[in-house]
Amino acid sequence: MTTGSSVRDTPVKSATMAFGDSVERLRRRRTGEQRKRLAWAILTPVTLLAIWEIATRVGVLDARFFPPPLKIISDSFGFLTDPQLRHELLHNLGESGTRLIAGFVIGTCAGLAVGLAMGLHPVTRYALSGVINASYPLPKLTLFPLMIIFFGIGNMSMIALIALGVFFMVCINTTSGVIYSSPIYDDVARSYELPRLVRLRLITIPAAIPSVISGLRLAFGQALIILVSTEFVSGNGGIGYLIWNSWQVLDVPMMFVGLTIVGLTGWLVSVGINRLGRTLAPWQSD
């Protein structure tokens, strides 16, 4: 009895098993590829750090200016355990974080609004594109004195300059996202007589998303540059101040801690924005 039924089941079962096998193989290949990518992504920096470590230990690099990575790591644990140093570090991080977030959010909102207006309304575009294209290439730091005149010395002028840099990037990318999206979407909207709001929500904005996302990515890089450079010159605290000040007093490990924090922030946010892009625009394969 049992053998009879198992014989009857066999063809189907083996077929599904063969199918399952190939799916399993595909899955394994994909995870294998992911592991390989991760391994190489880690291996390269680790190798570079190892070369650095060895070069300072054997004296090729001057350990006063290039302290070996292991010493930097152990020192940074020291910053975390020493209450005064920890307080200083956290205080500076807080200062910078506030400026960065405030500037980025203000600049992004303004950039999205103006960019969308320029994309949707030709007259607005004609009116503003000259001004924007002329002022956009200016290195933003050259406008810092002007910002200080407008907003005074302190956080406000720095936030304003960050917002300005972010604004340009987001605005220009949003505009081009709206006007250079495929004309076929426009044809579809008109052909099916979509009401204006439906069109904005279901066609114009989604079509612009990939361009907006790349604008955000560029904008964040710009924001970090402006943040650190204004902090270099203004002496109002922050991660830029920390780096510059550590250099001035030759506290090189502290300087490297600052550099590492800025680098990691840029990297993590860039990864985050990429992920956001993949969630919002899954059809875009980049």
Next chain:
Amino acid sequence: MKSPDDPAVRIQGLTKVFLGRNGTAVHALQDVDLEVNRGEVVAVIGPSGCGKTTLLRVLAGLDTTYEGHVQWDVTGEPGAGGNARSGGARGGRAPRDRLTSATVFQADSTLPWLTVERNVRLGLCRLRLDRRAADARVHDVLHLVGLRDFPRAYPHELSGGMRQRVAIARALATRPHLLLMDEPLAALDAQTRIVMQQELINIWRETHSTVVYVTHDIEEAVTVADRVVVLSARPGRVRLVRTTPTTGASVTDLRRERAFGDLVVELWNAIADEVGISLSPAGSSSPAGSSSPAGPSAPAGHASPAGPSTKAGAA
């Protein structure tokens, strides 16, 4: 006065000029006269670049800068559907459950951020349909185009032919009075194309749709249309209008009929003449080859003057 016997679409002296980037004018259409009757399927063929797509865009209301007269009254009801795009009071009319016109574009026109289902539903946006009626329509058209199993798929997960079927489903779901199609089946594989031709013919018979169907495939034109219009090379004028044999045969059986083959050959000759191609079987002038003049021998040797048109003949 309007009468139900008036043509659904009447085009008189339609001339369309494009201005190129450097200011040179390109003449796309010249004095095109064309009438499409209500419930009629008219196919437009012609050499590449003869303005077929332009003609369709004018009809769709997507191109409004032309000279001449384009008048349409597709529904046959006074006050509804007739040149409705030019505005006019629409209040007080019965709730619309059909769109005045819908277009299927040649290029991929699915929206990549919407699922198949929502792409189709998008077309229903302007219609007064309750949720259940809309759901039923979406379900029906997806079934019809063979995408029943993919309502939640995104276009980038589908093949090019499947995406085009989504676009066709979107147009059909609106049950348009005037259906405008621009090479709708060009992206489909040969088998699916034949199935879709039959499906379209069946739907049109059922819904009495008025259809303008642009294609470069002569056989397809003769298969799906009641009348075939041949446009000349640029600037496009109406060169030839032919009524197709109507036998009610299936898409495949139709190909066996003599009248079908004769018409395909006549239309091919008209197009070939437009672009200055003459065909003869390689190495001989005997009448042996005349049984399949537009057959596989077509591209041999003579293809150089206009590649795309030769392809159209062989397709």
